[in-house]
Amino acid sequence: MDTLHVAIFMLLICICQSDDRLTPAKPLIFPGDKLVSDDGTFALGFFSLTNSTPILLYLGIWYNNIPERTYVWVANRDNPITTRSASLAVTTNTSSLALSDSKGHILWEATTTRSNATAGAGAIAMLLNTGNFVLRLPNGRDVWQSMDHPTDTILPGFKLWTNYKNHTAARIVAWKGPHDPSTGEFSLSGDPDQWGLQIVIWNGTNPSWRSGVWTGGTTASLTKYIWSEIIDDGEVISATYSTTSGLLTHWKLDYTGNVSFRTWSNESSTWTRAFQRPGYGCLHYGACGSFGYCDITGSVQQCKCLDGFEPINGFSLNFSRGCKRKETLKCGGGEDNFLTLPGMKVPDKFMYIRNRSSEECADECIRNCSCTAYAYANLRTILTTGDPSRCLMWTGDLLDSEKAGDMGENLYLRLAGSPTYPDIGHNKEILRKVDLGHFNTFHESWDQNLELPNISFEDLTFATNSFNDTNILGKGGFGKVYKVGTLEDGMEVAVKRLNKDSEQGIEQFRNEVVLIAKLQHKNLVRLLGCCIHGDEKLLIYEYLPNKSLDKFFFDCEMKSVIDWPTRFNIVKGVARGLLYLHQDSRMMIIHRDLKTSNILLDAEMNPKISDFGMARIFGNREQQASTKRVVGTYGYMAPEYAMEGIFSVKSDTYSFGVLLLEIAWNLWKDGMARDFVDKMIRESCLDSPNARPHMSLVVSMLDNEDMPRPRPKQPMYFVQRHYDEDERQGSESSTNNASLTALEGR
Incomplete structure (x- = not known):
């Protein structure tokens, strides 16, 4: 087809009459016809990408209201139309969709299941405002939808599922080339061989990039922007892509094997990328070899060896052979230790062990001399059913790790001897x-x-x-x-x-x-x-140059220095530090003296919890303890601790709540703290430990604005504390010898 014919073809598409649905009596005819969603966002029709002869026509969906033609779904990607006319019709009796050319050849068909097919005639096809093309029965039930058969693009509302019982998964498949929508080499799916806990880009059957494992939060790699409603029913794990930004957004897997999260900018009239992987560097699968990792926390990506390892190729920058241990493990002689590596994308090829606490997960790896590393997370915030524990173990080489910063988690690595620390003094000093x-x-x-x-x-x-x-x-x-x-x-x-x-x-x-x-x-x-x-x-x-948080909150000249984004970053950092102490470290640790003067700030105003002199370690099955000697700072101590000596992780949660209130310090100082608190929770407050959330839930709520907040419980009064039965166990009533510290800024 020459340029003139192409121009006429495009003109016919633009000037045709269209609505958002097809009926058996009204098929979609080429040239000319198209469907447009009710709000005008998406269009469905015929398109061609080249000037080839004969012309290759495809049926697809694209954004209707932006100047850059962007296709999000193609029906007949591997079977283009080569005749000068074609039609898409809803069949009369079987409630299905059929794409046929002028010779009557069926080039693509949307069929329903046998049970759906017997539901009766009268179905219609509709293009929804979400970009989903559905086949809908008269009773309103959708028996087929395009989102169940994606091509290279994920739109809001799409569910990425993995059945780890029968090893199947929803799969996104890239185009073969920039102007060729046929099936390409790269695909994206959940990993059915690893319980669907991670997302993988495949080059054929080989992994090209992996997202890392679900951590229980919403900030890990591919989940940072969009995934919510993550469900595990014991057979299928699924994550639904959702966004409330009001912008045009999607995930796209391009023909080069890169997946990107894109947002339409009306100012520049282009798609902007907020996230892309693997890109160009060491993020490609296994690029740093065994026991190596890709460090992305600096300005340049680079391969490094895990602590306790050195490159097999010596000082060469070639990490293809990976890294080797500096010292051989001595398991069985009591000489091995586990070093905590924070902020890591944990390695691939793990064993997933269910129904384990963090202590049991650690013990299982410690007792097994073949275990080289382990990781633990609580998935209660993202899984609606099933076991919330996520104990991972590795028994061989560690492959495809990444230093990911905030998007990572703790990896506990087995090393010979005690963990080493940086030598900050004279070189002549001997450890x-x-x-x-x-x-x-x-x-x-x-x-x-x-x-x-x-x-x-x-x-x-x-x-x-x-x-x-x-x-x-x-x-x-x-x-x-x-x-x-x-x-x-x-x-x-x-x-x-x-x-x-x-x-x-x-x-x-x-x-x-x-x-x-x-x-x-x-x-x-x-x-x-x-x-x-x-x-x-x-x-x-x-040394932390910005000293402590109280300097900013309680100094009239300094309080205006930190804006709300900085304060919010401090809040999230403290919450993550507490979560590590309570849940992610090898032992559960209660700080007991969390306050603004014990929150130190580095040069970038990142917070660090300090002063562990009053901290307590809890055993495997301890949930709370009591003491006759209460130490801490008045105003930050939970009521049950100050008055009865009872402390738990919820004691730190109370102190954390006070930190949050100090952001509105003037109200608190003037006795008006109640005016800062939402009226719905004003009376229930934080009196009972059971009314306070765990820090894992706090971190999730801070990271995800769309996460539902729990409703407050029935109000109660401090002078009439009502204990749950489990609150009483292990606690002794006593008269406390309280040692309290007045609130002062450093």
């Missing part, structure tokens, strides 16, 4: 084991020998100018914190010097070393070393 054996009150599951850099007291004295007050960053109940920026390597650190004569100081020192040395999370302060010199006890931390 030595700090004997904490005389402290006998910490949990037996934690090692009593921790390997940390030991900085000499003389070096710290010199670096702080004999602990001069001019170097003080802040003061706490158990000591002072000094800034040190003159160590030999030039690294800035902070030093906490505990009071010499305080028994509480000894306990705090033990807690800080035992807990923080074992914890690694971007929203927890890092312990870099320690010093024991006679009765001197010092802890060395990373």
Whole structure:
């Protein structure tokens, strides 16, 4: 067909009469006819992409109201029309759709199931405002829809499902080329061999890229923008693409094998990409080899070896052979340890073990000498049915890992010996084991020998100018914190010097070393070393230049510095740090002293929880505990802890709630906090621990504005606390010797 004929063909499409439906008496005829959805967003009709002879015609759906012709579905992608006329008709008796050419050849057909086919005649075909083309019976039931048979584009409302029982999955298939809609080499689907817990781009039958595993949140890789209503019924796991932005958006798998999330910009009249994978770099499947990972947290993607490993090819940038262990595992001799790697896209080829708590998941890997790593997540926030635990284990090489930052999770890696930490002092210092054996009150599951850099007291004295007050960053109940920026390597650190004569100081020192040395999370302060010199006890931390959160909230000049996006980022960071302590670390940890002065801020205003001197470790089956000696800060303590000595993860949730209120500090300070709280929940508040959500739910609510919020329970009064039966178990009523700290800014 020459250019003139093509122009006439396009003109006929534009000037024809159209509506949104077909009936048996009114088929869609080429040339000229098309359907347009009721709101004008989508059109369905015939199109051609080339000037070939004979002309190749396709039946498809495209955006009707934007200048760039963008196709989202093609019916006869592998069987184009080659005649000069064609029609799409609803059959009279069998309630199906048939596309035929002028010679009567059926080129494509939308058939229903046998049970649907007997539902009777009188069906119509409709193009909905969602871009979904449906075959609808007179009773309103849809017996066929185009979204069940996608091509290369995912529109809002599409359900990506994987049946991990019979190993089938919904599949998106790319075009063969930019002007060829026939079936291409690349496809996208849930991974039926890995319980549908991850999404994979396939090049034929080989993986080209994988999303990473569902974590229970909505920020992981492919789920960051759009997925919701994730359901596992014990056989099929599905995720529905939904968006409430009001913009034109879709996911597209192009012929090069890249999947992208695209939004239409009216200002530039183009599609903009908010997300694309794998792109060009080391995100392609297995690009960094076994025990290697692709680090995307910097300005340039690069392959690196997991901690405790080194490149097989030496210092070569070629990671095709992967990485090898620096030290052979010694499983069975008690010498192996597990290093926490936060923010990771966990490796492929995992074993999914159901019905395990986080402690049971860890124990199962520890006892199995073949287990090289494990990961744990609670999927309760995304799965409506079935077991919410997600215990993953690896027994061989770790392949296709990624350092993903906020979009990742904790990977617990088996290494020989104790985990290593950066040497912040002189190179001549030798790592030595700090004997904490005389402290006998910490949990037996934690090692009593921790390997940390030991900085000499003389070096710290010199670096702080004999602990001069001019170097003080802040003061706490158990000591002072000094800034040190003159160590030999030039690294800035902070030093906490505990009071010499305080028994509480000894306990705090033990807690800080035992807990923080074992914890690694971007929203927890890092312990870099320690010093024991006679009765001197010092802890060395990373230095955080913006100091503590209270400086911004309680200083009239500083409170205007942080805008709402910064404050919201701080809120989310603290929530993620608490979630790690409560659920994702190897042991459940209750902070017990969460407050603004214990939230430190780095140069980019990212928050880090600090001061673990009052923290407590919970055992495998502990849910709450009681104490006769209440310590903490007045105003931040939960009622049941302040008055009865009962504490749990919900105690930290209460303190977190106070942090949220401090964003509206003026209302709180003036006794008007009730005016900040929604009237619906004003009376129920947070009196009962059971009325407070777990931090996993808090993080999900912060990350997903569309997530439904739980309705408040019946109001109750603080002076008449009503316990659930499980609230009473394991708690002792006692008269408390409370030690409270007044609220002061650093």
